[in-house]
Amino acid sequence: MTRKRERRFTVRQKIQLPIILFIALLSLFMFLYFPYVHKRALTDSFRNEVHSLAQMVANSVTIGASNQDWEGIRSAIDFVRKAPGVRFVALIDMDGETFTADTEDFRYDPGYETTDTLIVGRYPVETDLFSGSVVVGSSTEFIRTRVNKLRLTALWVAVITLVLGTLFGMWVANLIVRPLSLLRLAAIKIGHGDLETAVYRTSQDEIGDLATEFSKMIASVRQAQSNVQDANAELQTKNRLLEAERRQLARTLEHLKTTQAQLVQSEKMAALGQLIAGIAHEINTPLGAIRASISNIEHALNHTLRELPPLLRLLPDDTQEQFFALVRMSLEREISLSPREERSRRRALIRELEEKAYPHADEIADALADMSLFDGWERFESLLRTEHAPDILLAASRLALQQRNSQNIETAVERASKIVFALKSFSHHDQSGEMSRADIADGIDTVLTLYHNQLKHGIEVRRHFDPVPMVFCYPDQLNQVWTNLIHNAIHAMNNEGTLDIEVRREDAYATVTIIDSGIGIPDDIRGKIFDPFFTTKEAGQGTGLGLDIVKRIVERHGGSIDLESRPGRTAFTVRIPIHPEEAQSSET
Amino acid sequence: MNTTLRIGLFLTLLVCASHTMEAQTAVIVNRSVPASSMGLKELLDIYTLNKAHWDDGSRITVFDLKRGKTKEAFYEYIDMSEEDLQRIWLRKQFTGKARPPRSISNEEELIDMVSRTPGAIGYVTERNIPKKSNVRIVARVKQR
Numbered sequence: 065m066t067r068k069r070e071r072r073f074t075v076r077q078k079i080q081l082p083i084i085l086f087i088a089l090l091s092l093f094m095f096l097y098f099p100y101v102h103k104r105a106l107t108d109s110f111r112n113e114v115h116s117l118a119q120m121v122a123n124s125v126t127i128g129a130s131n132q133d134w135e136g137i138r139s140a141i142d143f144v145r146k147a148p149g150v151r152f153v154a155l156i157d158m159d160g161e162t163f164t165a166d167t168e169d170f171r172y173d174p175g176y177e178t179t180d181t182l183i184v185g186r187y188p189v190e191t192d193l194f195s196g197s198v199v200v201g202s203s204t205e206f207i208r209t210r211v212n213k214l215r216l217t218a219l220w221v222a223v224i225t226l227v228l229g230t231l232f233g234m235w236v237a238n239l240i241v242r243p244l245s246l247l248r249l250a251a252i253k254i255g256h257g258d259l260e261t262a263v264y265r266t267s268q269d270e271i272g273d274l275a276t277e278f279s280k281m282i283a284s285v286r287q288a289q290s291n292v293q294d295a296n297a298e299l300q301t302k303n304r305l306l307e308a309e310r311r312q313l314a315r316t317l318e319h320l321k322t323t324q325a326q327l328v329q330s331e332k333m334a335a336l337g338q339l340i341a342g343i344a345h346e347i348n349t350p351l352g353a354i355r356a357s358i359s360n361i362e363h364a365l366n367h368t369l370r371e372l373p374p375l376l377r378l379l380p381d382d383t384q385e386q387f388f389a390l391v392r393m394s395l396e397r398e399i400s401l402s403p404r405e406e407r408s409r410r411r412a413l414i415r416e417l418e419e420k421a422y423p424h425a426d427e428i429a430d431a432l433a434d435m436s437l438f439d440g441w442e443r444f445e446s447l448l449r450t451e452h453a454p455d456i457l458l459a460a461s462r463l464a465l466q467q468r469n470s471q472n473i474e475t476a477v478e479r480a481s482k483i484v485f486a487l488k489s490f491s492h493h494d495q496s497g498e499m500s501r502a503d504i505a506d507g508i509d510t511v512l513t514l515y516h517n518q519l520k521h522g523i524e525v526r527r528h529f530d531p532v533p534m535v536f537c538y539p540d541q542l543n544q545v546w547t548n549l550i551h552n553a554i555h556a557m558n559n560e561g562t563l564d565i566e567v568r569r570e571d572a573y574a575t576v577t578i579i580d581s582g583i584g585i586p587d588d589i590r591g592k593i594f595d596p597f598f599t600t601k602e603a604g605q606g607t608g609l610g611l612d613i614v615k616r617i618v619e620r621h622g623g624s625i626d627l628e629s630r631p632g633r634t635a636f637t638v639r640i641p642i643h644p645e646e647a648q649s650s651e652t
Numbered sequence: 653m654n655t656t657l658r659i660g661l662f663l664t665l666l667v668c669a670s671h672t673m674e675a676q677t678a679v680i681v682n683r684s685v686p687a688s689s690m691g692l693k694e695l696l697d698i699y700t701l702n703k704a705h706w707d708d709g710s711r712i713t714v715f716d717l718k719r720g721k722t723k724e725a726f727y728e729y730i731d732m733s734e735e736d737l738q739r740i741w742l743r744k745q746f747t748g749k750a751r752p753p754r755s756i757s758n759e760e761e762l763i764d765m766v767s768r769t770p771g772a773i774g775y776v777t778e779r780n781i782p783k784k785s786n787v788r789i790v791a792r793v794k795q796r
Binding site: 129131132134135138141142155157165193 | 751
């Protein structure tokens with residue numbers, strides 16, 4: 065039953081067909097059965113009749129023969145012969161000899177019996193005169209005619225019955241189907257959504273009940289539909305409200321994002337504000353060094369310009385050579401000693417010079433020490449033992465001093481520009497909103513530079529930086545992370561202790577761990593430190609947004625932040641994915 | 653009138669019977685029959701119903717007596733037993749070719765029937781034939 069039948073019987077046909085079929089069968093039965101029965105009855109009676117005719121002839125023969133009434137016999141034969149359907153009247157004697165007028169070559173055969181077309185009646189004759197039998201043969205032609213007539217009549221009756229039966233079947237079918245059709249049309253209309261369709265009760269039977277129930281059902285559906293429409297309208301109103309609220313929320317979110325970006329920036333600037341005094345001092349220091357160096361250079365240059373030419377004139381040529389070699393040697397020395405060490409080595413130098421009986425040993429030692437020539441000066445013995453040695457060495461040391469102060473200026477400028485660069489990169493606010501490649505260690509160093517002033521007085525900074533590939537990130541925002549963590553660490557240590565900063569690579573992550581030796585974070589607030597507006601600082605000192613911002617930034621990078629704390633050791637570990645795909649996939 | 657005629661006829665017959673001792677059987681025909689005399693063969697053909705028509709085509713009606721000496725004499729003459737002849741007659745009725753013979757009880761009635769039936773043939777004692785009659789004798793058979 066894989067295919068659906070293309071044509072089904074309609075209800076009308078289902079009612080009509082059995083009725084018509086039944087009546088057709090009845091008609092066929094009438095058409096076939098009645099003629100058959102009639103034919104049999106006719107044949108039976110006719111056989112009897114023919115038999116009677118034979119008996120009549122036989123009797124007439126018996127009587128006529130004894131009375132010698134040949135005319136009687138003859139009239140009986142003629143009478144029988146004229147009877148309807150009779151084909152022959154024959155006399156058969158004992159020898160089988162046949163006498164008949166009707167068929168010239170008729171010879172009676174004992175097996176000659178009734179057939180379809182002929183009925184044979186036979187009656188024995190037993191007289192003194194004759195012994196044999198009378199046989200009457202009659203055609204069934206007239207029976208056939210009669211039966212055919214009856215058949216024709218039966219056909220007419222059958223046809224009329226069939227026609228009437230068909231009409232009756234159609235009428236009955238219509239009677240049943242019409243209300244059903246009306247119901248069906250109503251159902252189709254309702255199925256297409258026309259709920260105003262009226263269903264009338266057309267009959268007082270089950271179908272009528274159906275129509276009534278159907279009407280009730282339509283009413284229910286109409287009611288339900290109206291309810292649904294009301295509910296839909298309400299839903300739409302609510303949807304509109306929801307949509308409006310959603311838009312409002314989206315706007316708020318957008319606003320929040322902007323606000324958050326501004327907040328990050330302002331937090332950064334707040335941190336910078338706190339740092340700025342220290343930074344100013346940091347910049348002032350190299351500036352002071354530069355000023356002092358310039359003053360030194362100026363002073364030395366004046367002396368050199370005034371005293372060097374006459375001095376050189378006093379010296380013999382080879383000693384001049386030695387003088388410049390001494391100066392070059394001094395410039396090549398880059399030994400930077402602590403003041404204490406320098407003092408001890410200076411004393412040792414004086415002792416050595418005195419032992420070797422150099423005149424003006426103190427002066428020579430001071431000059432050599434100024435030029436950092438604590439050794440190697442022996443080759444210049446001839447120069448040092450001359451009469452003008454202190455002057456010569458003073459001049460040489462002044463030349464070297466100029467060079468050294470220039471180097472100091474360079475160092476100070478480098479220092480200042482490093483701070484300025486750190487400031488610049490720290491306060492930089494990237495508006496593009498796009499990620500870029502950056503070295504995490506650089507970022508940490510920038511922050512350390514800015515915090516140098518706060519760190520240098522009591523905190524030992526230990527850097528453990530492993531080589532880590534460039535990370536695809538928002539560098540400004542990561543700088544904010546390091547700033548906040550280092551700031552908190554300094555605060556936790558109360559400006560005294562050890563700050564360990566580790567940069568490592570763990571699989572696909574760059575890991576930064578900032579460990580302070582501070583008091584640690586108590587267990588009861590450990591769960592709250594990343595909440596916004598949570599702070600342990602006194603009112604006005606902190607916004608409470610620092611770690612919240614840190615957490616958001618780290619999460620935006622697809623990374624994570626962990627805390628491990630006990631008194632004396634508090635470690636914040638930040639993991640940032642190195643590869644952007646992982647960052648993006650975990651960010652979305 | 654009819655009764656007086658009959659009485660007269662009876663008296664005449666009575667006179668004739670006493671008048672001739674030796675009776676003679678005569679074969680008579682209706683006067684319309686176109687034949688004056690008949691041989692034994694012809695008689696046999698007629699009485700076995702093999703001959704059904706006279707020469708002029710008119711139909712032959714055979715008359716027979718039911719019993720009596722005249723009949724015996726005639727049957728002897730044509731050399732047929734009564735049974736055989738009657739059997740033939742019976743059979744001939746079924747073939748439908750001949751008119752059935754008519755058996756009459758007495759000679760007077762037979763003569764009367766022959767005289768009134770055209771094409772009729774019969775046999776009677778000759779002396780019973782009235783003088784004036786519509787019959788003609790075509791053959792004579794001696795009675796023993």
